[in-house]
Amino acid sequence: MIHDVLIAPFTEFEFMRRALAAAIALSLGGAPIGVFLMLRRMSLVGDAMAHAILPGAAIGFLLSGLNLFAMTTGGLIAGFTVAILAGVVSRTTGLKEDASLATFYLASLALGVTIVSIKGTNIDLLHVLFGNILAMDDQTLLVVAFNATITLLVLAVIYRPLVVESVDPLFLRTVSRAGAPAHLAFLALVVINLVNGFQALGTLLAVGLMILPAGIARFWSRDITGMICIAVIAAIASGYAGLVLSFQTKVPSGPAIILVATALYVGSVLFGKVGGLIRQIFPAPHLEA
Amino acid sequence: MLAFASPARAPGALEVVASFSIIGDFVKNVGGDRVNVTTLVGPNGDVHVYAPAPADAKKIADAKLLVINGLGLEGWLPRLLQSSGGKAPITVATNGIAPLRLGSDADPHAWQSVANAKIYVANISDALVAADPRDAEAFRANAGRYAAELDALEREVRAAVAQIPPAHRKVISTHDAFGYFASAYGIEFVAPTGVSTEAEPSARDVAKIISQIKSAKIPAVFLENFGDPRLVSRIAAETGSKVGGTLFSDALTDEKGPCPTYIEMVRHNIKTLTSALGN
Amino acid sequence: MAAQVQFRQIQFHDVTLGYDRHPAVHHLNGEISTGALLAVVGPNGAGKSTLFRGLVGILKPLAGSIATGGLDVRDIAYLPQTADIDRSFPISVFDFVGTGLWRATGFLGGIGKAAREKIAQALAAVGLTGFENRAIDTLSGGQMQRMLFARVLLQDARLIVLDEPFNAIDTKTSADLLALVKRWHAEGRTVLAALHDMDLVRGNFPQTLLLAREPVAWGATSEVLTAENLVAARRMCEAFDDSAAPCVADDVPSQAA
Numbered sequence: 001m002i003h004d005v006l007i008a009p010f011t012e013f014e015f016m017r018r019a020l021a022a023a024i025a026l027s028l029g030g031a032p033i034g035v036f037l038m039l040r041r042m043s044l045v046g047d048a049m050a051h052a053i054l055p056g057a058a059i060g061f062l063l064s065g066l067n068l069f070a071m072t073t074g075g076l077i078a079g080f081t082v083a084i085l086a087g088v089v090s091r092t093t094g095l096k097e098d099a100s101l102a103t104f105y106l107a108s109l110a111l112g113v114t115i116v117s118i119k120g121t122n123i124d125l126l127h128v129l130f131g132n133i134l135a136m137d138d139q140t141l142l143v144v145a146f147n148a149t150i151t152l153l154v155l156a157v158i159y160r161p162l163v164v165e166s167v168d169p170l171f172l173r174t175v176s177r178a179g180a181p182a183h184l185a186f187l188a189l190v191v192i193n194l195v196n197g198f199q200a201l202g203t204l205l206a207v208g209l210m211i212l213p214a215g216i217a218r219f220w221s222r223d224i225t226g227m228i229c230i231a232v233i234a235a236i237a238s239g240y241a242g243l244v245l246s247f248q249t250k251v252p253s254g255p256a257i258i259l260v261a262t263a264l265y266v267g268s269v270l271f272g273k274v275g276g277l278i279r280q281i282f283p284a285p286h287l288e289a
Numbered sequence: 290m291l292a293f294a295s296p297a298r299a300p301g302a303l304e305v306v307a308s309f310s311i312i313g314d315f316v317k318n319v320g321g322d323r324v325n326v327t328t329l330v331g332p333n334g335d336v337h338v339y340a341p342a343p344a345d346a347k348k349i350a351d352a353k354l355l356v357i358n359g360l361g362l363e364g365w366l367p368r369l370l371q372s373s374g375g376k377a378p379i380t381v382a383t384n385g386i387a388p389l390r391l392g393s394d395a396d397p398h399a400w401q402s403v404a405n406a407k408i409y410v411a412n413i414s415d416a417l418v419a420a421d422p423r424d425a426e427a428f429r430a431n432a433g434r435y436a437a438e439l440d441a442l443e444r445e446v447r448a449a450v451a452q453i454p455p456a457h458r459k460v461i462s463t464h465d466a467f468g469y470f471a472s473a474y475g476i477e478f479v480a481p482t483g484v485s486t487e488a489e490p491s492a493r494d495v496a497k498i499i500s501q502i503k504s505a506k507i508p509a510v511f512l513e514n515f516g517d518p519r520l521v522s523r524i525a526a527e528t529g530s531k532v533g534g535t536l537f538s539d540a541l542t543d544e545k546g547p548c549p550t551y552i553e554m555v556r557h558n559i560k561t562l563t564s565a566l567g568n
Numbered sequence: 569m570a571a572q573v574q575f576r577q578i579q580f581h582d583v584t585l586g587y588d589r590h591p592a593v594h595h596l597n598g599e600i601s602t603g604a605l606l607a608v609v610g611p612n613g614a615g616k617s618t619l620f621r622g623l624v625g626i627l628k629p630l631a632g633s634i635a636t637g638g639l640d641v642r643d644i645a646y647l648p649q650t651a652d653i654d655r656s657f658p659i660s661v662f663d664f665v666g667t668g669l670w671r672a673t674g675f676l677g678g679i680g681k682a683a684r685e686k687i688a689q690a691l692a693a694v695g696l697t698g699f700e701n702r703a704i705d706t707l708s709g710g711q712m713q714r715m716l717f718a719r720v721l722l723q724d725a726r727l728i729v730l731d732e733p734f735n736a737i738d739t740k741t742s743a744d745l746l747a748l749v750k751r752w753h754a755e756g757r758t759v760l761a762a763l764h765d766m767d768l769v770r771g772n773f774p775q776t777l778l779l780a781r782e783p784v785a786w787g788a789t790s791e792v793l794t795a796e797n798l799v800a801a802r803r804m805c806e807a808f809d810d811s812a813a814p815c816v817a818d819d820v821p822s823q824a825a
Contacts, residue, residue: 174641249491
């Protein structure tokens with residue numbers, strides 16, 4: 001019976017296996033990024049990015065019609081531009097990262113809407129660009145897997161400067177010049193994960209599996225390495241359980257995965273070891289020393 | 290009985306309003322240059338959910354004849370008629386056709402069978418003659434010629450279907466407009482179980498469709514309303530079926546599209562079906 | 569004691585540092601020799617923090633220059649006043665202090681057994697043994713300051729710049745950390761500290777720079793911290809003058825330490 005519910009859907013149907021593979025890849029790449037985003041107070045960057053890519057996608061559409069590759073490439077370029085500009089401005093002026101990003105993504109969105117309206121089409125370009133985890137073809141799977149690999153590799157390299165830059169940026173400035181490149185590399189990773197995530201899996205999943213697992217992890221670990229591990233596990237578990245849920249009911253796959261993640265999050269808010277509400281209301285007796 | 294002199298382009302041409310593009314096409318073919326046809330729901334429009342504009346009321350008021358499909362297709366019409374106050378006679382083009390059922394109601398898509406189309410044409414011809422008897426000869430001649438074209442089309446369709454191996458004569462589609470076509474020509478249109486086209490399908494929905502296609506051995510998938518074309522491709526890949534092209538049912542296209550006339554629409558559909566279902 | 573390579577002194581060439589064109593440090597000339605133990609004192613807004621920021625390279629001078637001849641950015645350890653440290657960041661005391669080894673490990677190098685020993689020793693030196701696994705948001709002010717000192721220890725820098733390191737911490741901690749400062753001085757490192765506590769300065773720092781935007785006095789502590797000098801310093805106005813005219817350079821005589 002358990003086997004029927006938990007294993008059978010994946011052995012019987014190829015689209016389920018592919019969806020699971022995509023969910024795992026997305027978790028491996030996106031969850032660690034999400035932890036850093038949350039710690040740097042950039043959790044809303046996903047939404048911002050979904051709008052910032054519009055002019056790039058619009059130009060891709062103008063040049064090649066409804067060609068996914070052209071539009072995604074355009075979207076990536078637009079996303080990079082916005083992220084890098086925002087990063088540079090926040091590092092060289094007094095404007096903080098979130099405000100800097102907000103200004104650039106709004107400008108980008110306005111530009112995108114203008115381009116689209118000049119062309120006179122009423123196709124919802126962004127809608128065309130956003131995919132579905134149940135529709136994983138070979139090419140999309142490759143892209144998602146590639147993302148995850150690149151992300152893990154780059155993160156491993158920039159991990160230490162990124163951590164130090166997040167906790168004590170002034171200190172990093174006085175000991176190393178690695179701060180700015182690490183920061184920009186991180187932003188580039190964010191863009192890649194988001195844009196490719198949108199195209200493969202839609203905005204809800206791409207952003208959701210970045211941010212929710214980070215929120216979950218916050219309640220179970222006091223250490224960033226531990227957080228990243230928990231976030232990845234939470235993301236994979238949500239992906240798996242969400243797909244099973246969508247298989248057994250009429251709930252669409254993306255929302256199902258996010259609903260599971262949300263349930264885990266609520267559970268963490270209530271019962272989490274670190275700052276969970278129940279622990280705050282009913283604290284364990286204090287220790288001797 | 291005497292037709293009023295009308296302020297039309299062709300002197301003495303009859304002002305006719307057709308409810309939507311397919312009927313408009315029939316009327317043009319029967320009336321030739323003796324009629325001025327105005328269509329309410331134009332090319333690529335959705336006749337099921339049309340929202341009439343004030344200009345439409347004027348068109349009806351100025352018309353000498355109104356030709357509609359009937360069978361519940363134009364739900365928006367009664368109110369429009371009321372507001373326009375037009376006095377022109379209304380011809381229901383499906384008169385005399387025994388309707389199939391679609392759920393609990395009558396299936397309005399009767400034109401999908403070419404044999405029915407001939408009945409449409411006959412009704413329209415009678416109505417035009419009654420509205421403008423001076424041109425009766427022209428109308429009847431046109432109608433006769435067009436009916437012959439429809440006969441040829443009918444033979445074409447049957448021949449094409451005969452090319453398809455009998456076991457392959459079924460598709461899965463969210464279109465519910467092909468009942469008459471299926472009944473007339475023997476190609477089964479299977480609806481995917483439990484899926485509404487608007488919502489995003491759950492994994493269960495997709496699994497059900499895949500199982501359905503596999504067990505019924507359906508060779509082609511016509512799910513273009515399904516939202517994400519990549520999802521349709523995935524379903525086709527997993528079931529070994531082909532992704533069919535686009536089928537047109539409720540409207541003609543404009544001049545630039547593949548189906549600006551009824552005959553071209555039927556030809557397009559049958560060609561799309563045979564290329565998807567043939568070996 | 570770390571091997572000392574002689575480097576040239578720090579030289580201030582008519583340096584003016586400030587914000588929005590208003591000078592916070594005005595026309596400073598002077599030198600600091602290797603191995604000096606220098607206190608920088610002055611009223612609030614005297615420019616002490618600004619001077620340090622200029623010295624470590626975070627703030628560019630509005631005029632003039634600071635020569636740190638031979639010193640790399642990694643040879644300077646800087647402890648700022650209000651540290652922009654994100655205390656809510658999930659990092660342990662051990663890992664935080666460990667970043668002090670940046671010079672040795674770079675950003676890819678591993679932390680091996682030897683390095684772990686060093687970190688443990690640094691924690692012991694500041695009295696934080698047993699705090700290794702604590703998250704930094706659980707530390708008191710005094711413990712936080714001890715932790716920052718431990719990091720400075722690990723940095724093994726030739727020039728150590730401390731901005732008001734004993735503010736708002738208890739006497740025991742101050743005493744312990746002061747002992748560390750003395751140890752650095754004994755090791756031949758150059759130490760600069762901005763301080764408010766005059767008694768502490770008189771008791772422990774051989775040299776003092778009395779700064780009141782412009783240098784008031786610079787030299788041996790006993791000669792600098794006289795009553796008149798302190799009065800002169802207090803007369804300095806704290807707020808920037810919005811109606812000030814652009815400055816014409818004076819020729820202020822050099823005041824060597």
